[in-house]
Amino acid sequence: MRHVTKNRREVLQGTAGAMGGMTLALAGCLGGSSAEGAVEPIELIVTTQDYDPVRYEFGNLIADNWRELGFEVNVNPTAWNSIVDQAMNQQDFDAFTLNWAGRAERLDPDVFCYSLHHSSQTDNGGNNQVNYENTEYDEYAEMQRETYDENERQEAVLRCQEIFAEDQPRTPIANQTQAMPYLEDRFDEVVNMMGEGLMSFWTAVDSVPADGVEHISLGYPSDVNNLNPVDGAATHDTQTMRLIYDKLVRIDTDATPRNWLAEEIEEVDETTIRATIRDGQQWHDGEDLTIEDVKFSFDYLGEHSAVLGSFIDSLESTEIIDDLTVEFSFEEPFAPFIPIGLGQVFIIPQHIWEDVPDGLDNVSEPVEWENPEPIGSGPFEFVEWNRDEQMVLRANEDHFNPPNIPELIKVPGSDMSSLVRLLEDGSLDMIGWVAGPDTVNRLESDVDHASISSIDSHGWYHINYQLDRAPFDDVAVRHALADAIPKQDIVDIVMDGMATVTHTFIAEVNEFWHNPDVREFGNDLGRAQATLEEAGYTLENGRLYYPEE
Amino acid sequence: MGLQEFVVRRIAQLILTFWVFVTILFVLFRAAPGDPTSMYVTQGMSPAAREATIERLGLNQPLHTQYVDYIGQLLSGDFGTSFRYNEPVWDILVVKFWNTIILMGSALVVAYVLGITFGALLGWYRGTTFERGGIVVALMARSSPEFWTGIIVLSIFSFWLGLFPSGGMRAIGTETGSFVGRYLAWDFVYHMILPMMAGAIYYMATPMLLMRNTMLDVLKADFIEIKKAEGLPEHQILFRHAARNSVLPLVTVMAIVSGTAIGGSLIIETVFNWPGMGREMVESIHYNDYPVAMGTFFLMGSVVIMMNFVADLAYGYLDPRVQYD
Numbered sequence: 050m051r052h053v054t055k056n057r058r059e060v061l062q063g064t065a066g067a068m069g070g071m072t073l074a075l076a077g078c079l080g081g082s083s084a085e086g087a088v089e090p091i092e093l094i095v096t097t098q099d100y101d102p103v104r105y106e107f108g109n110l111i112a113d114n115w116r117e118l119g120f121e122v123n124v125n126p127t128a129w130n131s132i133v134d135q136a137m138n139q140q141d142f143d144a145f146t147l148n149w150a151g152r153a154e155r156l157d158p159d160v161f162c163y164s165l166h167h168s169s170q171t172d173n174g175g176n177n178q179v180n181y182e183n184t185e186y187d188e189y190a191e192m193q194r195e196t197y198d199e200n201e202r203q204e205a206v207l208r209c210q211e212i213f214a215e216d217q218p219r220t221p222i223a224n225q226t227q228a229m230p231y232l233e234d235r236f237d238e239v240v241n242m243m244g245e246g247l248m249s250f251w252t253a254v255d256s257v258p259a260d261g262v263e264h265i266s267l268g269y270p271s272d273v274n275n276l277n278p279v280d281g282a283a284t285h286d287t288q289t290m291r292l293i294y295d296k297l298v299r300i301d302t303d304a305t306p307r308n309w310l311a312e313e314i315e316e317v318d319e320t321t322i323r324a325t326i327r328d329g330q331q332w333h334d335g336e337d338l339t340i341e342d343v344k345f346s347f348d349y350l351g352e353h354s355a356v357l358g359s360f361i362d363s364l365e366s367t368e369i370i371d372d373l374t375v376e377f378s379f380e381e382p383f384a385p386f387i388p389i390g391l392g393q394v395f396i397i398p399q400h401i402w403e404d405v406p407d408g409l410d411n412v413s414e415p416v417e418w419e420n421p422e423p424i425g426s427g428p429f430e431f432v433e434w435n436r437d438e439q440m441v442l443r444a445n446e447d448h449f450n451p452p453n454i455p456e457l458i459k460v461p462g463s464d465m466s467s468l469v470r471l472l473e474d475g476s477l478d479m480i481g482w483v484a485g486p487d488t489v490n491r492l493e494s495d496v497d498h499a500s501i502s503s504i505d506s507h508g509w510y511h512i513n514y515q516l517d518r519a520p521f522d523d524v525a526v527r528h529a530l531a532d533a534i535p536k537q538d539i540v541d542i543v544m545d546g547m548a549t550v551t552h553t554f555i556a557e558v559n560e561f562w563h564n565p566d567v568r569e570f571g572n573d574l575g576r577a578q579a580t581l582e583e584a585g586y587t588l589e590n591g592r593l594y595y596p597e598e
Numbered sequence: 599m600g601l602q603e604f605v606v607r608r609i610a611q612l613i614l615t616f617w618v619f620v621t622i623l624f625v626l627f628r629a630a631p632g633d634p635t636s637m638y639v640t641q642g643m644s645p646a647a648r649e650a651t652i653e654r655l656g657l658n659q660p661l662h663t664q665y666v667d668y669i670g671q672l673l674s675g676d677f678g679t680s681f682r683y684n685e686p687v688w689d690i691l692v693v694k695f696w697n698t699i700i701l702m703g704s705a706l707v708v709a710y711v712l713g714i715t716f717g718a719l720l721g722w723y724r725g726t727t728f729e730r731g732g733i734v735v736a737l738m739a740r741s742s743p744e745f746w747t748g749i750i751v752l753s754i755f756s757f758w759l760g761l762f763p764s765g766g767m768r769a770i771g772t773e774t775g776s777f778v779g780r781y782l783a784w785d786f787v788y789h790m791i792l793p794m795m796a797g798a799i800y801y802m803a804t805p806m807l808l809m810r811n812t813m814l815d816v817l818k819a820d821f822i823e824i825k826k827a828e829g830l831p832e833h834q835i836l837f838r839h840a841a842r843n844s845v846l847p848l849v850t851v852m853a854i855v856s857g858t859a860i861g862g863s864l865i866i867e868t869v870f871n872w873p874g875m876g877r878e879m880v881e882s883i884h885y886n887d888y889p890v891a892m893g894t895f896f897l898m899g900s901v902v903i904m905m906n907f908v909a910d911l912a913y914g915y916l917d918p919r920v921q922y923d
Contacts, residue, residue: 130886138648174648266770271881274682283682355647414654419684436683436690437873438767458771467871470764474756477770 088520088586088593090121094136094145097126103510104146107222107539111512114533118577119586119593136513138174143521144514151244151508151556152284154360154393156304158206158562159385161554163190166213180517181218195382197316202384207564210553214567217527222510222571223540223548224556226503228489230472231479233500235262239479242302243558244507248288248481251302254428254452264456268468268480272437272461276423278395279354279415289459292442293333294395294425297324297343298387304559306388310396310426319382324391325374327449332398333430343375344368345399353415360393361386398424428452437461472499486545505549507556520595525584531570532577604914612907619903620672623895624665627888634681634886655681677896678889687893691878695897697767698867698874700781701790702859705797710852713802717809718841721817733807740803744862748796748869755792762792765871793870801859805848812844853909857902
């Protein structure tokens with residue numbers, strides 16, 4: 050597909066003499082959409098309006114501005130499924146809007162720095178769908194992976210952001226503000242976390258209910274799919290399982306790793322990490338949690354879990370050192386292992402999972418098991434689950450960090466508005482989903498005791514360009530396109546002020562890794578025009594033409 | 599053609615209808631773009647893992663192989679295993695199917711009892727303000743989208759008067775007991791009243807208007823004149839003679855409407871946060887969970903097909919004038 054596109058430009062530019070007649074004839078048929086030397090029309094893929102009105106709306110705003118510059122732009126609202134298939138997997142697109150959600154493990158810079166932009170990730174299905182390749186960038190992206198020194202690592206991450214901003218392979222637009230409603234009279238204290246809001250682990254564990262409150266109900270617009278840690282691909286599933294299963298490390302509210310089931314973590318050398326677990330821990334069924342369970346979890350999930358396995362594929366071996374200590378070895382230094390590897394892999398009981406799938410009927414792989422009564426060692430124990438009605442989790446009082454909430458009831462709603470109604474009539478205590486501006490206004494003014502917990506996400510809305518295609522292979526064009534994006538209007542109008550303009554892939558809330566000094570683009574149509582002019586592009590009858598070669 | 603032959607032929611048609619129906623279902627879902635792993639791509643699933651998942655689900659098989667497997671499964675009463683729940687489709691759907699049947703079933707019973715009664719009265723009081731007003735109300739109820747009706751019912755009875763809960767099937771935090779216990783509890787009935795009302799208002803208009811029309815025909819018949827001449831009290835003529843003879847066409851309509859009502863439960867379930875089939879249908883399509891999506895369509899479609907079948911047979915049985923051809 051990519052070659053075809055390149056040929057198209059060659060046809061238009063180079064072999065214009067021979068092909069000219071045909072191209073013009075075609076142009077006639079197509080209503081004059083292509084002419085000799087004219088910049089190819091851009092197809093801007095946006096989500097459908099009902100999937101994400103924000104992307105749909107700002108896509109149209111951006112298209113208008115690009116048209117001002119002389120580009121021919123077709124906005125194509127597409128079902129999310131097809132976007133994933135066509136744009137993200139096949140990489141067959143000109144430009145599309147995307148929102149990388151903020152998840153706990155993405156607070157570590159590695160995902161956005163390396164997986165999204167390193168040149169090794171450009172294969173079909175990889176996260177570098179824009180086919181961004183820059184050897185200097187690659188060096189820094191590798192450096193941040195390989196150095197354990199936080200300051201050196203920070204330096205590399207900041208540099209990555211600078212190079213990225215200069216090259217504009219994607220144009221970041223905004224970080225959404227996560228405004229989530231809750232009933233203030235049901236709590237003495239509500240804990241919140243960047244990028245996760247009230248769905249965070251710490252909300253469930255550290256929030257303090259008001260006196261006499263027996264249970265806290267938490268609404269979410271869809272139900273959990275399943276509670277199998279081997280599967281666990283969906284965000285809501287992970288968010289639920291991490292309450293039931295422990296991890297060696299948890300990502301703290303300030304985005305740094307905090308020892309959890311591990312009491313101590315030691316970097317033996319560049320390719321070896323040792324973790325010592327807390328003594329005397331138990332599974333929810335009363336069995337002792339041993340170091341064998343820990344080793345088993347890494348081996349088993351590494352082998353069978355598509356998602357968790359990908360966090361630890363750099364791991365070469367896991368060895369037991371003594372009753373409480375386990376050692377992880379790598380071929381190459383991998384600094385994000387502590388937040389991403391130890392912070393993501395669930396510790397699961399060997400006495401249950403070693404029989405999966407062999408001891409079960411109709412299950413041929415661990416990922417297929419429904420795990421009907423999950424046994425973990427985490428702060429909450431699983432009690433009961435009726436799909437689409439409620440899931441009941443009870444505080445594990447024997448945990449080393451028992452939650453303040455005695456019983457947490459997760460309530461799935463058919464959509465956000467049905468949840469808001471439940472909150473209004475007092476049946477729900479909090480909602481773990483972003484409320485739109487209308488909802489926020491109504492709840493704040495009309496509903497007693499309803500409060501909004503707000504925090505910026507580290508997820509980012511942006512535009513992707515296919516760098517393998519003309520005209521996006523020209524950095525001047527990308528600069529112009531980026532400058533023509535009305536970022537401030539998008540935040541003010543489309544997102545009703547509930548967002549922050551951004552110029553880089555690490556959000557401002559993620560303070561330690563964020564680079565505030567990158568080159569800024571956007572909100573400047575005049576500069577965009579000047580950039581194109583300087584690069585030799587010409588405008589005739591409102592259409593943009595390539596520079597004469 | 600006799601009744602027996604008619605029934606046999608109708609059953610053959612029924613089987614053919616089912617086969618066409620499941621085949622269309624299969625084609626529709628496989629022809630739609632996207633695959634079940636697409637929802638997880640931004641969650642960090644690697645391309646290799648994605649391939650492996652597609653292989654595990656059998657989606658890399660040629661379509662005809664998948665089709666044969668699917669038909670084979672259906673014939674053995676197996677709906678397959680959900681892609682995202684890791685649970686047999688049947689186990690997931692059976693609870694939700696009952697939730698929907700009970701809600702929509704009660705809504706239809708209320709709709710038909712009230713609809714037939716009011717329809718008979720409208721016919722009886724032809725030409726009065728009562729009749730004109732009744733028709734307007736019926737037409738309004740029927741042309742208002744269910745969503746709107748639902749919201750109005752909610753605003754009045756839940757938010758304004760505070761009489762009923764705004765959604766869900768039981769109070770949050772109540773433990774669910776046995777199958778019977780689930781549906782016989784007062785808490786359940788209490789939560790069902792509003793959605794049932796919304797459904798009843800929407801479905802009431804059809805029997806009401808139809809009843810009125812047939813009443814008008816029946817009232818013109820000679821035997822009504824005779825009954826009047828006999829000096830029978832009005833309510834006896836109305837209910838015992840006129841109404842009873844007008845109900846027949848409603849049987850067919852009732853069967854068909856109940857089929858579509860089960861299918862149309864989606865909106866009411868969404869508005870009232872009711873854990874039924876309609877919601878499951880939307881969700882499973884959203885996630886490309888083919889087995890569950892096809893299971894929901896299959897169950898809902900089956901109800902419609904079966905109800906049509908029942909309507910045909912019932913009509914033939916009830917009305918001796920029907921010709922079997």
